[in-house]
Amino acid sequence: MDAHDARFEDRLTVVAGEIERLLDSLLAGEPQAGEIARPPRLVEAMRYTVLGGGKRLRPFLAVEAARLLGRAGPGALRAGAAIELLHCYSLVHDDLPSMDDDDLRRGKPTLHRAFDEATAILAGDALLTLAFDVLADAPTDEDATVRAELVLGLARAAGLGGMVGGQMLDLAAEGRYAAGPLGLGDIRRLQAMKTGALIAFSVEAGAIVGRANEGQRTALRAYGRALGAAFQVADDILDREASAETLGKRAGKDAEKGKATLVDALGLKAARAERDRLAGEAVAALAPFGAAADALRAAARFAAERQS
Amino acid sequence: MDAHDARFEDRLTVVAGEIERLLDSLLAGEPQAGEIARPPRLVEAMRYTVLGGGKRLRPFLAVEAARLLGRAGPGALRAGAAIELLHCYSLVHDDLPSMDDDDLRRGKPTLHRAFDEATAILAGDALLTLAFDVLADAPTDEDATVRAELVLGLARAAGLGGMVGGQMLDLAAEGRYAAGPLGLGDIRRLQAMKTGALIAFSVEAGAIVGRANEGQRTALRAYGRALGAAFQVADDILDREASAETLGKRAGKDAEKGKATLVDALGLKAARAERDRLAGEAVAALAPFGAAADALRAAARFAAERQS
Numbered sequence: 032m033d034a035h036d037a038r039f040e041d042r043l044t045v046v047a048g049e050i051e052r053l054l055d056s057l058l059a060g061e062p063q064a065g066e067i068a069r070p071p072r073l074v075e076a077m078r079y080t081v082l083g084g085g086k087r088l089r090p091f092l093a094v095e096a097a098r099l100l101g102r103a104g105p106g107a108l109r110a111g112a113a114i115e116l117l118h119c120y121s122l123v124h125d126d127l128p129s130m131d132d133d134d135l136r137r138g139k140p141t142l143h144r145a146f147d148e149a150t151a152i153l154a155g156d157a158l159l160t161l162a163f164d165v166l167a168d169a170p171t172d173e174d175a176t177v178r179a180e181l182v183l184g185l186a187r188a189a190g191l192g193g194m195v196g197g198q199m200l201d202l203a204a205e206g207r208y209a210a211g212p213l214g215l216g217d218i219r220r221l222q223a224m225k226t227g228a229l230i231a232f233s234v235e236a237g238a239i240v241g242r243a244n245e246g247q248r249t250a251l252r253a254y255g256r257a258l259g260a261a262f263q264v265a266d267d268i269l270d271r272e273a274s275a276e277t278l279g280k281r282a283g284k285d286a287e288k289g290k291a292t293l294v295d296a297l298g299l300k301a302a303r304a305e306r307d308r309l310a311g312e313a314v315a316a317l318a319p320f321g322a323a324a325d326a327l328r329a330a331a332r333f334a335a336e337r338q339s
Numbered sequence: 340m341d342a343h344d345a346r347f348e349d350r351l352t353v354v355a356g357e358i359e360r361l362l363d364s365l366l367a368g369e370p371q372a373g374e375i376a377r378p379p380r381l382v383e384a385m386r387y388t389v390l391g392g393g394k395r396l397r398p399f400l401a402v403e404a405a406r407l408l409g410r411a412g413p414g415a416l417r418a419g420a421a422i423e424l425l426h427c428y429s430l431v432h433d434d435l436p437s438m439d440d441d442d443l444r445r446g447k448p449t450l451h452r453a454f455d456e457a458t459a460i461l462a463g464d465a466l467l468t469l470a471f472d473v474l475a476d477a478p479t480d481e482d483a484t485v486r487a488e489l490v491l492g493l494a495r496a497a498g499l500g501g502m503v504g505g506q507m508l509d510l511a512a513e514g515r516y517a518a519g520p521l522g523l524g525d526i527r528r529l530q531a532m533k534t535g536a537l538i539a540f541s542v543e544a545g546a547i548v549g550r551a552n553e554g555q556r557t558a559l560r561a562y563g564r565a566l567g568a569a570f571q572v573a574d575d576i577l578d579r580e581a582s583a584e585t586l587g588k589r590a591g592k593d594a595e596k597g598k599a600t601l602v603d604a605l606g607l608k609a610a611r612a613e614r615d616r617l618a619g620e621a622v623a624a625l626a627p628f629g630a631a632a633d634a635l636r637a638a639a640r641f642a643a644e645r646q647s
Contacts, residue, residue, distance in 0.1 A: 062500040063495065063500060064495070065491075065492065065495030065496070065500075065501075066495050066498070066499070066500020066501060066504075067500055067501065067504070067505075067528060067531055067532045067536065068500060068504060068528060068532065069499050069500050069504060070499070070504050070507045070508050070511070072507060072511065072516060073499050073503070073504055073507045074499065077499065124460060124461075124464060127457075127460065129455070129456035129457045129460065130457050130460070147437070147515075148437035149435075149437045149438050149510055149515075150507070152432060152435065152437065152438070152460065153432075153503050153506055153507050153510075155464075156432060156463075156464075156467065156503045157498050157499040157503040157504070159464065159467060159468065160467065160494050160497050160498035160499070160503065161494070161498055161499065163471045163490055163493075163494045164490075164491060164494035164495065164498060166490075167475075167487045167488075167490035167491040167494060168491055169487070174483070175482075175483040175484040175486070175487040175488075176483040178483070178487040178490075179475045179477070179483040179486045179487045179490070180475075180483075182471055182472075182474075182475035182486075182487070182490050183373075183472060183475040183476055184373065185471075186468050186469070186471045186472035186475060187371065187372070187373030187374050187472065188373070189468050190374070190465050190468035190469055190472060191374070191377050191378070191381050191382065191385065191465040191468070191469065192370040192371060192373075192374020192375055192376060192377050193373075193374060193375065195381070195461050195464045195465040195468065196374075196375070196376065196377060196378050196381055196465070197375075198461055199378040199380060199381045199458070199461050200378050202457055202461075203378070203380065207455075207457075208380060220375060220376060223375055224375045224376065228375065
């Protein structure tokens with residue numbers, strides 16, 4: 032690792048620490064204004080899922096995009112925490128027995144294995160709801176226009192035309208609903224929905240908090256889209272190559288389940304080339320920002336080259 | 340039914356029709372801005388759950404509370420539709436095999452029976468997400484402060500300190516997690532979370548859209564809280580008394596599952612008295628509004644006296 036990447040890793044660690052503290056306080060046992068009571072079992076399940084794990088790459092993207100625009104304050108951190116809550120909900124529900132039926136996540140038992148299925152469904156529902164709560168709430172000085180725009184953007188990235196829709200297509204691609212095998216275009220669209228949309232929104236959230244102008248918004252959008260796509264190809268490659276030990280979840284499970292991946296569609300060599308091309312595209316999109324965007328450039332390389 | 344109630348029923352029907360049309364357009368197959376694609380199976384499942392059923396009492400409360408304040412426009416209707424989407428999500432997830440395991444809802448097979456479990460979980464997730472989307476979106480002239488306040492209020496009513504938390508307590512009350520039998524206070528709190536919170540928020544949403552002043556807000560809050568409690572006691576009584584035919588879902592299932600109900604805790608006669616007392620309390624809270632609040636008064640009587 033060169034000096035430049037070491038600086039990136041340091042910054043990633045700092046933001047992850049800030050996000051962890053904020054998530055910890057959001058998942059406290061005491062009810063907030065407008066809440067009646069927080070059942071301890073539910074709080075415990077949510078904390079089990081959210082705290083102490085993950086690279087917090089999505090919050091990092093939100094915070095760094097806002098920093099690029101001079102607004103890396105509490106508002107950006109809250110947006111990042113909301114995105115992480117939503118990401119965690121999606122993992123919990125995707126892991127359920129009737130979905131991907133996974134036993135291991137981030138190196139420990141999945142929530143429905145550690146608790147039970149009903150608790151996992153409810154904890155997921157509560158995390159999803161809390162994500163919108165955090166974006167709409169105003170303990171920081173974010174104006175209401177910014178908060179409403181964040182809520183709408185997250186809802187579009189997460190809902191039936193985004194992540195939930197992507198998971199539906201993913202299940203269909205396994206042949207459950209008599210859907211035919213997917214072509215390359217179908218796989219790209221599925222991945223743009225299931226994984227790409229939230230990564231792209233993470234960058235967009237930083238742009239919203241940072242009051243980006245049109246040109247800045249366009250550049251950051253191109254970056255987010257390319258990064259999201261690169262991240263997912265890297266994921267497909269990792270699933271094929273890595274061991275469960277380095278991955279923290281079962282490896283090779285995509286093939287086992289008949290999931291459609293870009294590695295299947297393109298082959299390993301072409302998939303690697305596509306990943307690198309996309310990472311380069313993400314880096315190139317940041318040109319208008321000059322050296323100030325180095326952290327986001329490093330994040331793109333990190334997303335493409337990570338080993339877990 | 341006297342002339343007064345006939346007028347209420349007419350108005351309920353008119354609002355239900357407007358809500359139905361809005362829900363129908365929100366659940367169209369074409370993606371919105373910021374969405375990539377809407378998988379047909381998911382859209383179909385959401386439409387199966389949402390359209391053509393229900394009295395739409397919650398949207399009615401939102402619209403009528405806003406009307407009382409002179410703002411029964413498209414913004415109130417959208418708030419009502421969002422609340423109905425959220426209500427429908429909660430029914431879908433509560434009915435799941437690992438939760439209440441119900442086969443019948445509104446007189447037809449529950450979503451996981453008509454489709455399958457994975458589709459039901461995803462459709463619920465998508466409905467929950469869409470509810471926040473609808474509140475945050477701005478096709479009407481609602482200002483961003485109102486939209487952000489609606490999102491936050493709905494999130495608090497729905498999340499871990501509201502509906503989701505209430506369902507968690509409800510499962511615990513069945514003895515799944517070695518929780519002891521519930522006392523009267525526990526049952527009231529559980530019901531305030533599981534059912535009361537969303538009914539109370541429906542009224543609150545009308546107050547937010549209608550820019551209620553402090554006095555109006557306090558009166559409407561007292562009304563919403565009493566109404567929500569009356570509604571749930573009525574539900575407990577109905578479950579004990581009604582047949583599946585009039586109820587459109589399995590009757591007597593609470594007792595069968597060992598659910599804690601107010602009928603168990605109080606007996607049928609005292610439960611009826613509490614229901615009527617609460618309905619009276621709701622009606623009385625509307626005194627400051629005079630005759631203009633007659634539709635909301637009729638709604639309170641309707642919620643307490645309904646046969647399904």
